[in-house]
Amino acid sequence: MRQYFRQLKSSIGRQFIKRVFIISLPAVVLFSTLVIFELLTVEVAFVCYFITLISNVLMLFPISSELQTLRNYIESLANGKVDDIDITLSEKDTKDLAQAITSIHRLWTSKTDALEAQALSDAAVFDTFPDPILMLDGEGNLIGSNLAARQFLGNNLTGINIDHLFSTNIFISSVEKVLKGNSDSERVVFHTPEHGNRQLFAHITKLPRQTKSRAVAVISLYDVSRALSLEKMQSDFVANASHELRTPLSVISGFIETLQTTARDDADARDAFLGIMKEQSEYMAALIEDLLSLSRLEMGQDKELKDKIDLHEVIDDIMQALKIKAFQHSVNIKINELTRIPKIIGDNQQIHQVLQNLLDNAIKYAPENSEVNVELKTVPEIPAKSGQNVASGRAVSIAFNNKGQKINKEDLARLTEKFYRMQIHKDMKIKGTGLGLAIAKQIVLHHRGNLTVSSTAYKGNTFTVYLPIKQ
Ligand SMILES: Nc1ncnc2c1ncn2[C@@H]1O[C@H](COP(=O)(O)OP(=O)(O)O)[C@@H](O)[C@H]1O
Ligand SMILES: [Mg+2]
Structure with a gap:
């Protein structure tokens, strides 16, 4: 009973009492008129009014209380405390209202779910x-x-x-x-x-x-850092190549002019100039050859490596090609096979070029009357610094050693850069393009091998090529 009254008090409240009195107002008018015309006594009129009041309360209370229940539910829905309408109502109007709210709620829930799923998948796509x-x-x-x-x-x-x-x-x-x-x-x-x-x-x-x-x-x-630095490297390369070509060209054209004018009738000068011009044009030819090699290499980066290469044959070939040069420099070449060398898989022409460039350097930069040592062996793994992508497993190592001044650290780090030549060799007027080691390095990396350089005053300079046996 107490609970009933509490509910009555809270759910009906002042609003409810106001409504009951307003609805009962016509009864007041009616009963007052009847009393005025003495058709009803005051006592009876009061009793009748009281009955009207009670019946109005009984009629309005269930609707009001169900509306209150409905309101509480809508509030809980709005706060996300319940998922669905779950109340029992007896009045038809409130039942219809509850049904309408249920369908609106279901519609919104499904739309929110779809939106949430969309937002999640958008974020996932965004993250990829x-x-x-x-x-x-x-x-x-x-x-x-x-x-x-x-x-x-x-x-x-x-x-x-x-x-x-x-x-x-x-x-x-x-x-x-x-x-x-x-x-x-x-x-x-x-x-x-x-x-x-x-x-x-x-x-x-x-x-x-x-x-x-x-x-x-x-x-x-x-x-775009990498792309820009590649672009810069490329434009530096073009500038360097043009500079390297322009120098001999201007020497040649200078001599041509001298031969056409002041040295026209000087036979001795003519011979000397022609000699220099021949030398310069040979240098230009070598440079163009190296530049073409580089561009061929860059274009053929994805070329399949499938030749079975016998390194003994390659060494024989390059020895043959450089025999005269070694003789002219009074350099004696010694080949030493420490372990039996198997055939390797790679690009025959490119491997020829690497070994020829290294033997050519060893002869060229060795002091006169000295020895160049070529040492072949197999190794279990290719030595590599972190970040270098070399093939794993057994490999062949071919080391070219020549005597000579110890190469300092700064030079050592830059020898494989394009056009880089050590100052002492430029001063000694040893001919070269500065591209041989860059080409060799590129080929070796393409084969997933490695090229290392070591230099000591006692042992001299050793350039070692590592090539994987299988690709
Ligand atoms: N075997 C070597 N001994 C000493 N220095 C070398 C040797 N090989 C190369 N170098 C140095 O590295 C530089 C770059 O070599 P390379 O790219 O072959 O160019 P190039 O021989 O045409 O000058 C050479 O100019 C030379 O200074
Ligand atoms: Mg060279």
């Missing part, structure tokens, strides 16, 4: 992009990022203003242009001292309309 993607609101604050962005810039990106991430002016002003609506998209390459000194290409795009997440612009970033 290999390049960083950032979403900005109108003030330039980050409101979204993909996995690549978080890996590159850190995990807690949300809320950070873009100019705290990148401070480069050219980038910030491009972002501002898009955010202020002065441009629909901007492309910019900029340098980031804050993030590992990289060169980034940014594509900043304005979204067609503001999204629910308030995103206004999207920035995609691409790391």
